[in-house]
Amino acid sequence: MPAILYSYSEHIRSSWSIQLQRTKNLVAAVFSGTFLSVNSASLHSSELAMSLAERIRKLREEKGLSLEELASRAKISKTYLWELEKDTDGSKKPSADVLLRIATALSTTLADLMSLATVRIQDEVVQLSPSLKEFQTQMVAQKTPLTPDDLRDLASMKFRGGQPQSANEWHQLYLLLVNSTRKGKA
Template sequence: MPTALGEKIQKLRKEKGLTLEKLADLTGSSKSYIWELENKNPPRPSAEKVARIAHQLGVEIEYLIDEEEKITEADSIDAKFYREYRRMTPETRKKIRAMAKLIGDEE
């Protein structure tokens, strides 16, 4: 029986057009490990591997492991973007803010 973790991984993987094998390659996992995460109830998945999977799927690990669904996929994507944004140079952040203002002005 799949878990919330497995259902989220499978949904995001398919949305990104990734096969089990491709996601396994990108995360340093085996195809069977990804399949087990998606389809079984593993007692303790590796936090390191789940973090790698989250990174490749463009979400935060908290979203994947949130069984109560308190964190939405959109909030997770935004949080990941914000963390990346905070690591950008001030000049890059300035350009992104200018682009966001242009897009907002078009609406």
């Protein structure tokens, strides 16, 4: 595996890689004033008043998952998940990693799991490198075009100041991203 992809692979393997980058972008947008709106109106007042325990249980039941299934998907013990769901007074303080794994297993965001207000960031123009354009063209030719979100995420990825230099390296990075995000949804 080329050295740059090994570095990308190590970076992506962490449970925070993609979510952390989006969170950094969100924080930067909020502090720079480039966000457009705060979306707390989409949350009903009853959802805002719910404890984390109630929200986890509600989302789990909406997805039709048993405690055991969610615990397995989130890679936490069934007992710990049960304790979190029974913790209506908020005495349990799960780590950010555990919360992220639960949110991913429920196919939701940390903001939704925590009933936090969200912001919508203005669309920004992203520059595509020649090698990323070549990869995009290859994917179209294979009848598997990249989504605008995929392109934006790939184009904004930098690790130690670098990006893949060839269409093949972009393809390997893309496969790592796809595989790492599907693991949490399986």
